[in-house]
Amino acid sequence: MKKILAILLIAVSFGNNVFAGNPDRRGEAGAYELVMNGWARSSGFWSMNTAGVKGIEAERINPAGVAFSRKTEIGAAYTLWLQGSGVGVAHAGVAQQFKETNVIALSIQALNLGSIERTTTQNPEGGLGTYKPTFLNIGLTYAKMFSNSISGGVTFRMVNEGLGNLNAFGFAIDAGLQYVTGPKDNIHFGVSLRNVGTPMKFKGDALGTSQQIISSTTYQLTVDNKPNKFELPTQLNIGAAYDFWMGKKIEVSPKVYKQNYRLTALANFTSNAFGYDNYGVGLEFGWKEMLMLRAAYRFETGQFKKDMRLNVYTGFAAGFTFDAPLKKDGPRLGIDYSFRMTQPFAGTHSIGLHFNL
Numbered sequence: 215m216k217k218i219l220a221i222l223l224i225a226v227s228f229g230n231n232v233f234a235g236n237p238d239r240r241g242e243a244g245a246y247e248l249v250m251n252g253w254a255r256s257s258g259f260w261s262m263n264t265a266g267v268k269g270i271e272a273e274r275i276n277p278a279g280v281a282f283s284r285k286t287e288i289g290a291a292y293t294l295w296l297q298g299s300g301v302g303v304a305h306a307g308v309a310q311q312f313k314e315t316n317v318i319a320l321s322i323q324a325l326n327l328g329s330i331e332r333t334t335t336q337n338p339e340g341g342l343g344t345y346k347p348t349f350l351n352i353g354l355t356y357a358k359m360f361s362n363s364i365s366g367g368v369t370f371r372m373v374n375e376g377l378g379n380l381n382a383f384g385f386a387i388d389a390g391l392q393y394v395t396g397p398k399d400n401i402h403f404g405v406s407l408r409n410v411g412t413p414m415k416f417k418g419d420a421l422g423t424s425q426q427i428i429s430s431t432t433y434q435l436t437v438d439n440k441p442n443k444f445e446l447p448t449q450l451n452i453g454a455a456y457d458f459w460m461g462k463k464i465e466v467s468p469k470v471y472k473q474n475y476r477l478t479a480l481a482n483f484t485s486n487a488f489g490y491d492n493y494g495v496g497l498e499f500g501w502k503e504m505l506m507l508r509a510a511y512r513f514e515t516g517q518f519k520k521d522m523r524l525n526v527y528t529g530f531a532a533g534f535t536f537d538a539p540l541k542k543d544g545p546r547l548g549i550d551y552s553f554r555m556t557q558p559f560a561g562t563h564s565i566g567l568h569f570n571l
Contacts, residue, residue: 243488244444245373247325247349248386248409251275252293252303254566258533258552259496260512262482264453265392265404269568270307273321273355276390276406276451277367281357283309283317284570291550291566296526296559302326305566307353315359321369325349332378348376353388362399365392373414373446380418386411386446400457402480407450413443448487455480476500480510490515490524506535527562530555537568546570 251261253271264276270289272279286308293303307321329344351374357367369388375381390406421439460475478498485491496510509532514525533552540547548568555561 242445243447244382245375245384245386245409245414245446247303247323248351248371248373249447249449250295250303250323250325252291252295252305252323252564253289254291254293254533254550254552254564255535255548255568257293257554257562257564258508258510258531258535258550259480259498260494260510260529260531260554262453262484262494262496262510262512263455263480264390264406264451264482265402265455265480266453266478267404270309270319270321272357272367273307273319273353273369273388274305274323276392276404276453277355277357277369277388278365278390278392278404278406279357280309280317280319280355280367281315281359281365281392283319283357284311286310286571288569288571289566291564293562293564295562296556297561297563298559300328309355317355317357317367319353319355319357321353321355323351323353345378347378348374350374351386363394366390371411373411375414375416377416378418378420380416380420382414382416384412384414384446390451396457398457398459400459402453402455402457404453404455405451407448409446409448411446413445415443416441445488447489450485451482452484453480453482474502476503494529504536504538506537508533508535526556526559528555528557533564 251257251274253274256263256267256271256275261275267275267279268282270283270287288308291305295301295303304324304326307319309317309319311317327347329346331340332342332345333340351371353369353371355367355369357365359365367390371386373384373386386409388406388408390404393403395401421441456479458477459473461473463471463473465471480496483493492512492514494510494512496508498506498508500506512529517523517529531552531554535548535550537546537548550566552564553561
C-alpha cells in the first residue's frame with residue numbers, strides 16, 4: 215500500500231510540474247482530437263472513470279485499465295459529435311492478453327469532417343473544388359497487472375493532421391495507474407497523465423505564396439510563411455470510485471460469493487494545461503454485469519456564466535450498456551450508447567460494440 219501511495223504521489227507531483235505554466239495560455243494548444251472521447255461506454259461517464267475504466271476504452275482515459283482485458287477484446291464506436299455540425303468521430307481497437315498478466319492493445323481514432331469548399335484570397339466564393347481534412351491518431355498500449363490490486367499502463371500515440379497539402383505530425387505518451395482495495399475489491403483509485411509529447415507544426419506547399427515582381431523584367435517569386443509550433447493538450451486525471459454490492463449472496467465457488475446488483479459512485483478531477491480544469495461525479499447501476507445504466511455531471515470554471523463559458527457542453531451525460539454472453543462462460547457481446555448534453559447543437563451521441571472472446 216505504501217509503495218502504491220508513493221507511486222501515485224510521484225505521478226501527481228510530475229503532473230503538477232507539467233501544469234505549472236502561465237494560466238493565460240488557455241486555448242493555445244492544438245490536436246484537441248486527443249481529448250475527444252468517442253467510446254460509447256466511458257463517455258456516458260463524461261470520461262471521468264479514471265479509477266474504474268476497464269478494457270480497450272481505457273486507452274483514451276487511463277491505460278492501466280487495459281490490463282483488465284481478458285483473452286481477446288475487440289471494440290468499435292462511432293460518435294455524432296455536436297449533432298448538426300456534421301462532425302463524426304470513429305474509434306476502433308483490439309486488445310490481446312498474454313502471459314496472464316500482460317495486455318497489448320492497438321487503437322485508432324479518426325475524425326470525419328466531411329468535404330470543405332476550397333477557397334483562396336482571389337476566389338473567396340469557392341468554385342475550386344473541395345478537400346477533406348485528415349485527423350488520425352494511432353495508439354499502441356502496454357498494460358500489466360502487477361498484483362491483484364495494482365495495474366499500470368502506457369500508451370504511445372502517433373498523431374497526424376492534414377489540411378489539403380498541409381500536414382502536422384507528432385507523438386504523445388499516456389501513462390496511468392489503478393489501485394483496487396476493500397473487502398470486495400470495491401474501492402478504486404486511479405491517476406493518469408495524458409498527451410505528453412512533441413510540439414507539432416504544419417508543413418507543406420500551401421505555406422508558400424507566389425508574388426509577381428515587376429522591375430526591368432517581370433518574374434514570379436515564391437515566399438514561404440513560417441508557421442508556429444503548437445503544444446499538445448496535456449491532462450492530469452485523478453479519480454476514485456466505490457462499488458456498493460447488493461442483493462442475495464450467491465456462492466460461485468467455495469467461500470467465493472457474488473451479488474447481482476451493483477451501484478458505483480465515482481468522483482474525478484481533471485487538470486488541463488491549456489484550458490479550464492473540470493471535476494465531476496457519476497453513478498452507475500449494474501444488474502448481473504449485463505445491464506448497466508450510468509449518468510454523470512461534469513463541472514467547469516465559468517460553466518454557469520455566459521461571459522466566461524468556453525464550452526458548448528452543459529455538463530450532463532448519460533448512457534447504458536447491454537453486455538451478454540453468447541454462450542455460458544463463452545464470448546460476450548456488448549452494445550453501448552451515450553449522450554452528452556450541449557447548448558447549442560443537439561447533443562453528442564455515441565454508439566459502440568464490444569466483443570470479448
